[in-house]
Amino acid sequence: MFTSPAWVPSLPFADLCFLEEPPNSITIEEFILSGKYGRRPAATSRSPFTCGLTGKSFTATQVPQRINFLARGLAQALNITPNKGLSLDKVIAVFSPNTINYIPLVLAIHRIGGIVTPASASQSPSELEYQLKKTGAVAIFTCPQLLDTAKKAAEQCGITDDKIFIMDFSGAKSTTSHISLEKLISIGKDLPDLEALNWPKGEGARRAAFISMSSGTSGLPKACVISHYNVISNVLATATYETGARSHFKFDTQVTLGLLPMSHIYGLVTVALCAAYQGDELIVLPKFTIDSFLDAIQRFKIRRLYVAPPIIIQMLRNRDKCLKHDLSSVANIHTGGAPLYAETAEQLLKMYPDWHLGQGYAHLLGMTETATLICTTSEHDIDLGSSGSLLPGIRAKVIDSDGKEVFTYETPGELLVQSPSIIPGYLGNGRADEETFVWDDDGRWIKTGDEVVIRKGPSGNEHVVVVDRIKELIKVKGFQVPPAELEAHLLTHVAVQDCAVIPVPDEAAGERPKAFVVKKASAAGAVDDEELARQISLHVQNHKAAHKWLKGGIEFVNEVPKSPSGKILRRLLVDLERKRRARGRARL
The missing domain is CATH 3.30.300.30 (ANL, C-terminal domain)
Structure with a gap:
């Protein structure tokens, strides 16, 4: 059995929020916005979400107000009463690139007892239709650029035009008759406060927060039911893990790049929600271009970059352009979404030798079923080629090809993981549940489908190294x-x-x-x-x-x-x- 490194607090969440276990009777919205659960206040000079293209932002005081107003307006528009009806009757799709309103919208939907199904902005009408039908979505938030796609999919699912809302998006103005997110906020200002959800103990683990599409370990896309407790657990685990680096490098909050799609569990939880909980400022970009990427880093003095390996390759190909920009604010670059090959990492570090470069692992760096991180690289414990150490509260074991547990370092086998962030299962797919989750005397485990070895890094801590994929995604x-x-x-x-x-x-x-x-x-x-x-x-x-x-x-x-x-x-x-x-x- 393998666990998190020695420098992580022995009680998973004790040092961060004085709780031995993640709260399981609240929504993600309450967890992020309330100060009762260890949330680190944002620096007075920072806004929670800032547009990396226009600089538009809202203050730490304005964001909760907008979420509250948006929840009121949305509840009226969809005739939803927070404490009435089933959550599965309140599934709302968010089909949009990243915007500064993406996370506020997610939290507003949670405030009315609803479920978010994030949809990739790259989907075709038929792919979006599949997701809408699979999740039972009753409404869609989209943006002007994607409206035609959204309408085609909605028509096939019986979602009427009055249930399609427009998110305000930089560089694109809507001339449609669809109600905008800003209009809902305006309507909500004049409405009374919504009744509190007041969930009983354990309800956070029973209630879905997201239904995200994933391929699991094999087969066609499946609908992952992700509870509020799952996400809260992972945010707390990630934030607790990061206390080591923040203490070591003596900083409380930082400016973080919000480029990875929030429709993907990695960009949604590990980047955006973790940043909000830790008081960091998220600089939001809707898509990658080398110019907007470099301009945002220079303009907003971004300290942490969350990127995928192809972006690092683009930096290497545009070396001269990179070196013309002031990227001196960057201290940590964290890769995810795909393996980062050693040769690529070494080339980047030749350009920027002072950067702390690491990667994380959650089923090859972004497993929806674990919502999200399993392990990650701390800035003060980097072992190039590894995916870092296990987060607190997570246990892992390695099973060899004969089905026996591995207890020695550098011995390959399939990684199995146990964590409070592991989802309860797939929506209406018992067969997939049986293929993905296993039980033994120690409880329920998820089979990642990936071959790994555990090795001791230079610090003496255990690191996870991905060898190959057993699965075929x-x-x-x-x-x-x-x-x-x-x-x-x-x-x-x-x-x-x-x-x-x-x-x-x-x-x-x-x-x-x-x-x-x-x-x-x-x-x-x-x-x-x-x-x-x-x-x-x-x-x-x-x-x-x-x-x-x-x-x-x-x-x-x-x-x-x-x-x-x-x-x-x-x-x-x-x-x-x-x-x-x-x-x-x-x-x-």
Whole structure:
């Protein structure tokens, strides 16, 4: 059994908020806004959320007021009474890039007893439709750029136009008749306060805060039911873990980059909610461009950067542009969403030798089912190549290929984790629950599907090192791409008899999907392979988000390797591709 390092308080949350256990009878909204649960006050010179493009922000006093007014206006618009009805009847989708109103909206929805289903801004209408139907969403918040997509999906789900609201977004003005978030706040100012939720003990663990889509360890996207208690536990664990670095480097609050999508559990919990709880100022950017990224760091004196490895690669490719900007405020750069290779890390540290560079692990750095972090790298305990140490309150064990527990360092096996932040399960998918969660005499564990080793770092603390993935998800710029989803879609093409999708390495994105396709006999000779590959690629592009496109290529084969039971043996194809690339003869 492996636990958190010695410098973490022995009682997981004692030093931070004088609690032995996370509170389990409150919403995330109360936890973040109330001073009763250890929240660190923001510095008087900082705002909780600031737009990295325009500089627009609201003060630490204004944000709670806006959340309160927004909750009132939203409750009236949707005819919701906080203490009446089921939470599952109050699911609201947030389909938008990052804005300074994203977290206030989330907290306002929680204030009325609702559930948030965050939807990636990259989704196509059919993908959004799938999520809306799966979660039972009754309303959508979106932005002007995504309104057409939202309306197409909503129409297929029976969500009427009056249940589609517009989030104000820098650089885009809405001319539609849809009610805006600011209008709801204005309406809410003149309405009476909402009744308190007053949940009994344990209700925070029973009530869903988010229903987020995840591929789990395999298969098609699943709806993860994430409780308020899950998120509160992880925020407390992360904040407690970070007390070591804040004490070591003698700072209380900091300015943090809010670039990673808040529709993703990593950007939502580890970046945004943790920043709000710790009194940090979050500089919000809706998307990455090298210019806006560098300008925001220089303008707002950002200390901590949360990024994905492709952003580091862009910094290396734009070295001259980076060095022309004043990035002296940066002390910590934290990577997530995909593995950071040692060569890339070393190149960045040559440019900025004073930066503390580390990465975190939560099912390859962002597991929805663990809401979110399992372990992470502390600024004062960096072991390059590892994903840091376990957070407080989290236990882990490693199981070898024979099903036996590993007790020695540097011995590979699958990582199993136990934590109060692990979700209760998937929405309406008992089979997925059985595949993902296991029980033993020590309780309930989640199988991460990843092969790791535990090693002792230079400090003597135990560090988790990801060796390989047992599961077969593809990670493109931090987004999960389930092969089964693409395979199912490819089989709808008239020329495809059978197929398999695997990851291939990509310098900019980490990985890209590649398809091995068996043609139908009727397709033979109709067009040449180059044209057919183009048609199949367009078939994916017309229905799937850009990170799911087959940019790793399409290869036509005579058969797809399968087990006697019919399971696709993707690992054989992965091994074949690796050998080809090692020989320098990779086929496009």
